[in-house]
Amino acid sequence: MTEQDLRAIVRQALAKVAPETAAMEIEADGPLREEYDLDSMDFLNFIIGLHKATGVEIPETDYPRLGTLAGALAYLEERRGQA
Amino acid sequence: MADFRMPSLGADMEAGTLIKWLKQAGETVKRSDIIAEVDTDKGAIEIEVFEDGVIEEIVAQPGEKVPVGRTLARIRTAGIAPAPAPAPPREAAQVTAATAAGAPAGEPGPPSPRRAGAPPPAHVAASPAARRRATELGLDLRSIAGTGPHGAITLADVEGTAAAAAAPAPAPARQQAMRRAIASAMAKSKREIPHAYVTTTIDMFRAMAWLRAENERRSVGDRLLPAVLLLKAVATAVPDVPEVNGYWLEDRLQPTSTVHLGTAIALRGGGLISPAIHDVGQRDLGALMRGLADLVARARSGALRGSELTDATITVTNLGDQGVDGVLPIIYPPQVAIVGFGRIVERPWVVDGRIEPRPVLNASLSFDHRAVDGHRAGLFLASVDRRLQAPGVL
Structure with missing residues (x-):
């Protein structure tokens, strides 16, 4: 899975909970919850979307690392490398 | 026929x-x-x-x-x-x-x-x-x-x-209509219902510790949100003060025996809706979480059922995600009470004579003073608090 594939997965998971982001430029280091008004249910669904698409187990304690686009990409890349 | x-x-x-x-x-x-x-x-x-x-x-x-x-x-x-x-x-x-x-x-x-x-x-x-x-x-x-x-x-x-x-109404027209509907309901509520309020601060240390441990053993898709504990605590506190659960109709309180919790859900793009989760007290936390997730998804995609909009017997609004400390919400008529929760945040808290950082939560109850007395409203919030100190039995 390339970085491009992972980026597409993250974008897709985000667009599923915040459809308006599908056509937007996402700032790599922007806080996703604040910028796209994600509540805790949205954020959990975002995490579930990433888990379903990649198979990566994401413990709750790691949620803060997935709070930005860049953070989510780095996290998924790291965890896939460990698998 | x-x-x-x-x-x-x-x-x-x-x-x-x-x-x-x-x-x-x-x-x-x-x-x-x-x-x-x-x-x-x-x-x-x-x-x-x-x-x-x-x-x-x-x-x-x-x-x-x-x-x-x-x-x-x-x-x-x-x-x-x-x-x-x-x-x-x-x-x-x-x-x-x-x-x-x-x-x-x-x-x-x-x-x-x-x-x-x-x-x-x-x-x-x-x-x-x-x-x-x-x-x-x-x-x-x-x-x-x-x-x-x-x-x-x-x-x-x-x-x-x-x-x-x-075709359903286009989005801007729908938003205007929804705004008007919310305005009408809220103005009617404030005009006709003598609102009174009680608030308390709840120590969430035990609840959050229990939730962390519980979520560790659950897979990603089965994890619980703190909101689920709050909903269950409210529903199970109702039998202690049953007059908070029901309707003010025909100039008298008409309490109900079942607890269908109205859940205020913010819609993307503005507006809110408060569909009910039925029989909350009878559901275990996993089922309640699935019910809540399903309700939020359907509220936001426009697929709610009529009974979900008419059956709520008491409502909960949780603005914790918006970073506010607390909320004093307006009652949805003909209901007689609404519970408000703010964010769960670490604050200095006195435990056994020592100051410790603890996750705490502001909770409020807005109640119709025709149906509920202040003393009883206070007992209700105390009951919610007590239940959150024993999350394992929720």
Whole structure:
């Protein structure tokens, strides 16, 4: 899975909970919850979307690392490398 | 025979527009089957039937705006023989469906599609294909603007009118309508209900520690949110102070024995809706979480059911995600109480004479002082607090 594939997965998971982001430029280091008004249910669904698409187990304690686009990409890349 | 009527899906609702029928005349229906979709100020809502039987007659047609309480269809309930076949269409049958359903005589109304089967009048200029299609769709040619030669109605005019009638309102119009509906309900509540408030701060240390441990053993898709503990704590506290759960109707409190929790859900793009999760006290936390996730998803995609908008007996609003410390919410009439939660945040807290950082939560109860006394309201919040100190038994 390339970085491009992972980026597409993250974008897709985000667009599923915040459809308006599908056509937007996402700032790599922007806080996703604040910028796209994600509540805790949205954020959990975002995490579930990433888990379903990649198979990566994401413990709750790691949620803060997935709070930005860049953070989510780095996290998924790291965890896939460990698998 | 039972009339299936346009339900009231909130104190502020006066009418709804029928989007489509999911069952047709002659089909068997069972209690709680979803048989129609209705467009309201709060979005598209699926409407359930409350009897077992057979649909004898479809009265309202897709695209019609139907006042609350008017008949949408007639249902032959078990043990009743079918009605005789309808007589051939007569001129008198060509009144609009809205009038046929009982609109006051002489009251002008918006153009309304005709009942299916009624032949369109001959004096309106229309192509044969348009005439045929209008009859198939049950549309009144006089309600369609013609764009053909000399204003004649074309097939495209008929199709366009049918599509426009069945389409839900566009987003900006819907948002304005929802804003008006919220304004009306909230103003009515503040005008008519003598609100009073109690607040407390709850130590969430045990609840959050329990939740962390619980979520560690759950897979990603099965994890619980703190909101689920709060909902369960509210529902299970109700039996301690039952007068917070029910309705103020006919100048008296009408308490209910079941707890259907209205859950305020913010919609993306603005507005909010408060559908009910049924029988919250009877569900385990996993089932409650699945119910909440399902309800939020359906509220945001416009697929709520009518009963979910009418059955709430007490409401919870949780603004913790918005970073506020607390909220004093307005009661949804005819309910008599609403619980408000702020964010769970670490604060200095005195434990056994020492100051420690602890996750704490501000909780409030707005209550109708006609139905509930301040002392009892305080007992209710104390009961919620007590339950959150023993999360393992929620």
